[in-house]
Amino acid sequence: MSGPGTFRDGIRAGLPFFLPTAAIGISFGVVTRSLGWDLGAPIVMSAIVYSGSAQFAATSVLGDGGTVFSAVLAAALVNARFLPMGMAFAPALEGGPVRRAAEGQAVVDASWALANRGGRFDRKLLLGATLPQYVGWFVGTVIGAVAGSSIGDPAELGLDAMFPAFFLALLVPELRASERALGVAAAGGLLALALTPLTSPGIPIVAASLASLYGVRRR
Amino acid sequence: MTEVWTTIGVLAVVGAAIKATGPVLLGGRNLPRWANGVIALLAPALLTALVVVDTFGSDRSLAIDARAAGLAAAIVAIALRAPLLVVVVGAAAATAAVRAVS
Numbered sequence A: 001m002s003g004p005g006t007f008r009d010g011i012r013a014g015l016p017f018f019l020p021t022a023a024i025g026i027s028f029g030v031v032t033r034s035l036g037w038d039l040g041a042p043i044v045m046s047a048i049v050y051s052g053s054a055q056f057a058a059t060s061v062l063g064d065g066g067t068v069f070s071a072v073l074a075a076a077l078v079n080a081r082f083l084p085m086g087m088a089f090a091p092a093l094e095g096g097p098v099r100r101a102a103e104g105q106a107v108v109d110a111s112w113a114l115a116n117r118g119g120r121f122d123r124k125l126l127l128g129a130t131l132p133q134y135v136g137w138f139v140g141t142v143i144g145a146v147a148g149s150s151i152g153d154p155a156e157l158g159l160d161a162m163f164p165a166f167f168l169a170l171l172v173p174e175l176r177a178s179e180r181a182l183g184v185a186a187a188g189g190l191l192a193l194a195l196t197p198l199t200s201p202g203i204p205i206v207a208a209s210l211a212s213l214y215g216v217r218r219r
Numbered sequence B: 001m002t003e004v005w006t007t008i009g010v011l012a013v014v015g016a017a018i019k020a021t022g023p024v025l026l027g028g029r030n031l032p033r034w035a036n037g038v039i040a041l042l043a044p045a046l047l048t049a050l051v052v053v054d055t056f057g058s059d060r061s062l063a064i065d066a067r068a069a070g071l072a073a074a075i076v077a078i079a080l081r082a083p084l085l086v087v088v089v090g091a092a093a094a095t096a097a098v099r100a101v102s
Helices: A007-034 A040-048 A052-063 A068-092 A097-104 A109-115 A123-150 A159-177 A179-195 A203-216 B002-026 B033-056 B066-079 B084-101
Strands: none
Touching: A007 A040, A007 A052, A007 A109, A007 A123, A007 A159, A007 B084, A040 A123, A040 B002, A052 A068, A052 B002, A068 A097, A068 A109, A068 A123, A068 A203, A068 B002, A068 B033, A097 B002, A109 A123, A109 A159, A109 B033, A159 A179, A159 B033, A159 B066, A159 B084, A179 A203, A179 B033, A203 B033, B033 B066, B066 B084
8 A cells, every 4th residue: 555545445454453352262161161250340341451461560560469459560561562562553543632642542453553654653554554453452351251261272273373464474574674773673573572581571562662762863 | 340341441441542632632733843743653663673573572581483484474575576465474473383282
């Protein structure tokens, strides 16, 4: 796509993520029920939190006997990457602060990456791409929560491997764009790998984004 | 169960605030030139981190497991200029195949 995308283009672009997102939603529903959560809890959480990585982080902290504070903190750190991503998306937004805040909620990894046009963002494409993922996440959670452990393990289908493959497919054109991008990507990747054993989940991704500060240098 | 519901409520507010910060503070404005330089490099840095952490990270350790086979399949598919759907389905199939035999 070269020109600005429509909402419909966005939905089409996001559609391939319906199934993998639903599959991870199913595992989230199954996991929370196995921890003794009420039927409604995972469903409400997926509807109003809508972040797989953050929800799994909070759930595992609570499952290990952690406090509400530590569960929220862990999830917030996992989601901290949405701070720089939201700043990058902001110039594409129009209208008052309430509307901008609402549209900012649509930022998720896949949509953000799909809507990225070399640092400028396609607003309608991003909003559209999030819709099928939101539906997939919600429907998957409901299926997992209702069915519980009678469902097999979605990991057996390898659906979790779809996300890194997707991110890689979006990364390759970015790397071809400039030598700076290649260096910054290598630095970010190494930083994330090095920090994974040392910090709580989420921190390595946020730390990797610091590599982009190299961009303050003039070409 | 109270703890679960409290976590859900607080996290919904905190998560929305994180996502709203950039759009509320910077919405509709053109950023200074240096900031555009940083944002152009944000995608390569974040995407690389997501690729390596999603592939090799498991909680607080690094592991080479079936997901690495999926990534290898994706690299081959991308090198052959396969469509995006083939890249991601190929990665899932390779990972599932390795898990089935291991």
